[in-house]
Structure formats: C-alpha cells, structure tokens
C-alpha cells in the first residue's frame with residue numbers, strides 16, 4: 001500500500017506502539033516543504049514540542065531559525081522531523097526499543113520526501129542514521145553518500161544552548177550544507 005503524508009500523520013496521531021504514547025501530551029509529526037531537497041532529523045521532541053505538537057519550537061527552535069537565516073535558508077525550504085515522534089520524559093535519550101518502534105514513520109517520511117541531503121542534528125540521530133560509532137565532536141560536517149542522498153551531521157541546537165561557542169561551528173556546518181545543496185542542484189535535474 002502506498003501511504004500519503006496524511007496517512008502517516010494519522011497513524012502517528014493514534015500510535016501506541018511504545019510506552020511514550022502514555023506520557024506524551026501530543027505526538028510531533030515532521031513539518032516543512034514536502035518537496036524539500038533538505039531533510040533535518042533530530043532525536044526526539046522536547047517539552048515545548050510535546051505541548052504544541054510542532055517540531056523545534058522554544059529556545060532550540062529559535063536557535064535553529066537563527067542558523068538557517070544566517071546561512072540564507074528558511075524553514076519553508078526544508079523538512080524537519082525527529083526519529084521519535086513522542087517526547088521522552090525528562091528529555092532523556094530515546095531507548096533502543098522506542099527508536100525501533102518509531103523508525104518506520106521516519107522511513108515513510110524519507111520515502112515520500114526523497115531528500116537529496118539528510119542532516120542529522122546531534123549524536124543520537126547521527127548514530128542511528130549514519131553510523132553507530134559516529135562521533136559528533138570529531139565527525140560533524142563530514143559527508144557520507146548513500147544511493148542518491150548525501151548525509152551529514154552537526155550539533156543539535158540544544159548543545160548551543162549549553163555552550164554558545166558552538167554556534168559558529170554549527171553555522172559553518174550549515175553554510176557547507178547550503179553549498180552542497182547548490183552543488184547538487186547544479187549537477188542534477190532536481
């Protein structure tokens with residue numbers, strides 16, 4: 001069966017496939033341009049996202065918007081989502097079984113979007129999507145290629161909240177991502 005974006009959203013809204021369904025306020029489906037070449041994937045919704053049902057609101061969202069703006073991008077041009085669609089209590093790391101239970105939704109999102117670039121935000125997303133031994137401190141900003149997609153990772157905006165000196169590092173990574181997108185547009189028919 002071919003799922004649509006609405007189908008995925010409906011399934012996520014009613015999902016009880018892991019215990020987070022009992023503690024969440026609202027599930028948080030990905031948002032953005034369904035034609036975007038650029039897909040951002042973080043680990044899980046935070047407390048404010050849980051309340052509003054929208055990814056990247058609150059302080060982390062503001063930092064993400066600043067980073068995008070500083071590199072000439074906006075949310076309207078990207079698609080942003082999480083591995084988990086429900087908030088882990090206390091912002092703890094997602095458990096393996098939760099990631100496995102939720103991963104099919106991310107797979108459907110990726111299948112429908114067919115991104116040219118995937119950007120993992122933070123260690124948890126990078127280790128689930130790029131490589132299980134990915135070291136965000138040493139490997140952020142590096143590129144991996146899989147089928148027709150370029151993958152990279154940078155720090156999660158919440159890491160900037162804890163250490164403002166990371167802002168410039170993440171900004172550099174984002175500016176390289178914008179260059180890569182331009183390169184891919186130039187060398188393909190997308």
Ligand code: SF4
Pocket residue numbers: 012015016017018019020021027084085086098101102
């Ligand atoms: S985290 Fe994912 S698998 Fe778990 S209840 Fe939420 S939508 Fe379902």
